[in-house]
Amino acid sequence: MSALNIKKGSTSHSAYDLRSALSEVEESHTLAVIVENEPGVLARVIGLFSGRGYNIDSLTVAEVDHTGHRSRITIVTRGTPAVIDQIEAQLSRMVPVYAVHDLTMDGPSVQRELALVKVRGKGDHRIEALRLAEIFRANVVDSTLESFVFEMTGTPEKIDAFAELMRPLGLVEIARTGVAALSRGV
Amino acid sequence: MSKQMTGAKMVVQALKDQGVEVVFGYPGGAVLPIYDELFLQNDIRHILVRHEQGAVHMAEGYARSTGKPGVALVTSGPGATNAVTGLTDALMDSIPIVVLTGQVPTFMIGTDGFQEADTVGITRPCTKMNWLVKDTAKLAETIHQAFHVATHGRPGPVLIDIPKDVQFANAEYTPAEKAKVSHYQPRTEGDPDQIARLVEMMESAERPILYTGGGVINSGARASQLLRELAEETGFPVTSTLMGLGCYPASGKNWLGMLGMHGLYEANLAMHGCDLMINIGARFDDRITGRVKDFSPRSKKAHIDIDPSSINKVIRVDVPIVGDVTKVLEEVLRQWRARGSRTDKAGLAKWWKQIDEWRAVKCLAYKNSATTIKPQYALERLEALTKGMDRYITTEVGQHQMWAAQFLGFEDPNRWMTSGGLGTMGYGLPASIGVQIAHPEALVINVAGEASWLMNMQEMGTAMQFRAPVKQFILNNERLGMVRQWQELLHGERYSSSWSESLPDFVKLAEAFGCKGIKCDDPKDLDDAIMEMIRYDGPVIFDCLVEKHENCFPMIPSGKPHNEMLLSADAEAFRSGAVLV
Numbered sequence: 001m002s003a004l005n006i007k008k009g010s011t012s013h014s015a016y017d018l019r020s021a022l023s024e025v026e027e028s029h030t031l032a033v034i035v036e037n038e039p040g041v042l043a044r045v046i047g048l049f050s051g052r053g054y055n056i057d058s059l060t061v062a063e064v065d066h067t068g069h070r071s072r073i074t075i076v077t078r079g080t081p082a083v084i085d086q087i088e089a090q091l092s093r094m095v096p097v098y099a100v101h102d103l104t105m106d107g108p109s110v111q112r113e114l115a116l117v118k119v120r121g122k123g124d125h126r127i128e129a130l131r132l133a134e135i136f137r138a139n140v141v142d143s144t145l146e147s148f149v150f151e152m153t154g155t156p157e158k159i160d161a162f163a164e165l166m167r168p169l170g171l172v173e174i175a176r177t178g179v180a181a182l183s184r185g186v
Numbered sequence: 187m188s189k190q191m192t193g194a195k196m197v198v199q200a201l202k203d204q205g206v207e208v209v210f211g212y213p214g215g216a217v218l219p220i221y222d223e224l225f226l227q228n229d230i231r232h233i234l235v236r237h238e239q240g241a242v243h244m245a246e247g248y249a250r251s252t253g254k255p256g257v258a259l260v261t262s263g264p265g266a267t268n269a270v271t272g273l274t275d276a277l278m279d280s281i282p283i284v285v286l287t288g289q290v291p292t293f294m295i296g297t298d299g300f301q302e303a304d305t306v307g308i309t310r311p312c313t314k315m316n317w318l319v320k321d322t323a324k325l326a327e328t329i330h331q332a333f334h335v336a337t338h339g340r341p342g343p344v345l346i347d348i349p350k351d352v353q354f355a356n357a358e359y360t361p362a363e364k365a366k367v368s369h370y371q372p373r374t375e376g377d378p379d380q381i382a383r384l385v386e387m388m389e390s391a392e393r394p395i396l397y398t399g400g401g402v403i404n405s406g407a408r409a410s411q412l413l414r415e416l417a418e419e420t421g422f423p424v425t426s427t428l429m430g431l432g433c434y435p436a437s438g439k440n441w442l443g444m445l446g447m448h449g450l451y452e453a454n455l456a457m458h459g460c461d462l463m464i465n466i467g468a469r470f471d472d473r474i475t476g477r478v479k480d481f482s483p484r485s486k487k488a489h490i491d492i493d494p495s496s497i498n499k500v501i502r503v504d505v506p507i508v509g510d511v512t513k514v515l516e517e518v519l520r521q522w523r524a525r526g527s528r529t530d531k532a533g534l535a536k537w538w539k540q541i542d543e544w545r546a547v548k549c550l551a552y553k554n555s556a557t558t559i560k561p562q563y564a565l566e567r568l569e570a571l572t573k574g575m576d577r578y579i580t581t582e583v584g585q586h587q588m589w590a591a592q593f594l595g596f597e598d599p600n601r602w603m604t605s606g607g608l609g610t611m612g613y614g615l616p617a618s619i620g621v622q623i624a625h626p627e628a629l630v631i632n633v634a635g636e637a638s639w640l641m642n643m644q645e646m647g648t649a650m651q652f653r654a655p656v657k658q659f660i661l662n663n664e665r666l667g668m669v670r671q672w673q674e675l676l677h678g679e680r681y682s683s684s685w686s687e688s689l690p691d692f693v694k695l696a697e698a699f700g701c702k703g704i705k706c707d708d709p710k711d712l713d714d715a716i717m718e719m720i721r722y723d724g725p726v727i728f729d730c731l732v733e734k735h736e737n738c739f740p741m742i743p744s745g746k747p748h749n750e751m752l753l754s755a756d757a758e759a760f761r762s763g764a765v766l767v
Contacts, residue, residue, distance in 0.1 A: 040316075040318075047310055082502075089498075093372075095370050
């Protein structure tokens with residue numbers, strides 16, 4: 001093949017291979033990342049996700065060991081198995097990262113999220129909201145004559161379901177913490 | 187008795203404790219206390235650059251040619267932002283450098299103070315690690331940690347941002363041996379079971395290839411020695427990425443030449459046709475793999491890399507080995523020898539016969555001219571006239587870089603400094619100065635293109651001031667040659683902004699800097715001109731006017747597999763009428 005045989009001015013040629021490598025099914029994974037709690041560590045982890053084009057569906061972070069200055073970052077992410085592997089490898093090699101646990105792969109885990117849900121309504125809507133809240137074991141943490149703030153804990157799916165039910169009953173606002181997760185057993 | 191000192195003095199003390207002999211830098215308001223301390227001592231030499239990007243590339247050249255970390259010192263704001271390109275370059279090519287930046291005083295951070303920039307924010311994605319030190323008591327320890335992180339695991343750039351009040355304040359100095367070097371201790375020993383699998387594959391492979399990269403060089407001189415032993419004893423062919431040139435000698439009998447987009451025909455076809463690929467310290471870069479789907483489709487692949495994230499990032503491999511190249515190769519050789527040093531000799535003989543057929547294509551052949559200097563000819567002559575000398579080569583980025591990789595031979599590691607991953611035009615001139623500062627007696631040549639070279643030409647002032655006799659060998663085609671080549675082949679010959687207008691007279695430019703200028707445009711004069719450049723005791727700018735429309739072959743267009751290579755019409759296969767793959 002000579003240089004002269006190549007199609008001139010073809011737009012299909014690029015400086016990069018524009019076709020994606022392998023398309024597989026995307027999976028959701030919950031990762032627990034134990035990091036040194038130092039300035040910028042969260043920005044470093046998030047920057048990895050944005051810089052390399054990975055997804056974050058949910059993120060929670062707090063210091064869990066005050067004497068050792070360790071924080072636990074729980075990230076729910078999506079990607080093909082190859083991408084998930086790559087995310088874990090990229091996280092693991094970061095200097096302030098102590099450990100990365102893939103809770104989805106490590107066996108059964110407990111996942112919980114806390115939500116505050118504000119619902120506004122009068123009459124039947126108000127009674128129905130309160131009745132549903134009882135079914136979902138949500139607590140009332142604030143009340144006026146025409147509104148409630150419910151507090152509930154559960155899996156993200158349970159919170160989604162509750163929010164869906166509250167929508168026609170006057171859902172005004174919702175605050176969610178994102179997922180905290182631990183593996184089951186020891 | 188605790189040792190109290192200012193933060194600025196701590197910086198100098200910590201650098202001394204880390205064995206630093208040279209710092210490349212540029213002063214400014216936020217680093218003046220440190221410059222004061224540098225002024226008061228004689229152990230550390232300061233090289234005043236002309237632009238902070240130059241300082242970082244010099245530190246890179248110093249590091250690549252010595253294996254020791256390079257150090258740069260710049261001020262806050264623009265000093266730090268000018269360092270960003272060099273940091274990114276060092277990150278992509280895994281070069282250990284430590285960059286110290288000044289910062290506005292802690293009480294001014296966040297107020298948009300004069301020459302304030304969010305340096306750790308800006309450089310977070312382009313450093314291996316960075317720190318903003320707000321407490322003088324932690325400064326020395328942080329600097330020791332920074333050196334540890336830069337040089338352990340996969341090497342890379344680190345940055346320490348030091349506010350001016352932290353430089354002035356007093357605290358106790360933490361010596362290097364007392365510094366907590368954090369938990370950062372990457373694994374260096376390869377998994378013996380995976381190595382055993384690799385050894386078994388080596389014994390039965392019919393068409394093996396050693397695909398080596400910059401990781402061999404980063405692992406130290408011993409790694410190159412082990413690679414040579416492995417190649418000689420097994421008889422396996424060796425190819426290398428741009429970054430790995432020199433880890434196996436170009437004169438070695440198993441050498442196939444560089445692979446990749448502008449790699450040699452025999453190297454790329456051997457990669458495509460092999461049945462066992464052993465990747466040693468390379469990372470399956472897109473300039474190497476071409477179309478991933480069709481990359482070496484029939485081979486088992488082993489990958490030795492100290493960075494676990496390099497493994498299975500682009501290409502799925504069968505045998506992943508996380509570890510330092512030296513330690514892994516030691517174990518590979520130990521196990522393979524212990525099992526009787528077996529290979530499939532009949533298979534290998536057939537494989538080499540095939541490789542020799544590919545070699546016969548003579549993919550680097552070009553049509554020479556009696557009147558015009560061909561860039562390939564210029565490099566062939568440079569190679570012939572400098573062979574055997576204590577020689578270091580740096581390059582800029584573009585056609586000249588690929589020709590240099592094809593036509594210059596490297597016998598040892600750390601002799602070839604080029605911007606591989608980032609492809610930074612303007613890298614070569616400052617890098618050559620960094621190399622020369624580390625090796626004052628050596629012949630240091632920057633093979634350049636005129637367009638790249640102009641990007642950091644101010645550093646000729648640094649070369650003059652510090653008597654760094656660097657030779658700037660500029661292959662001047664008055665074009666952005668690689669851009670022009672792509673436009674010719676892939677963009678309908680529409681040469682959009684790819685020629686160099688209003689070029690300076692390089693000889694007069696040399697005179698203006700106070701160094702020597704040489705111009706050559708006739709192949710008959712070339713040898714004498716090159717010898718004049720080599721013999722001149724001082725920096726030289728060599729304006730080598732070459733053929734303007736020469737294309738660099740072989741070439742694998744992006745997104746094509748290895749066996750769809752463009753060859754020069756001058757290659758043997760065309761002359762003999764052979765049809766290629």
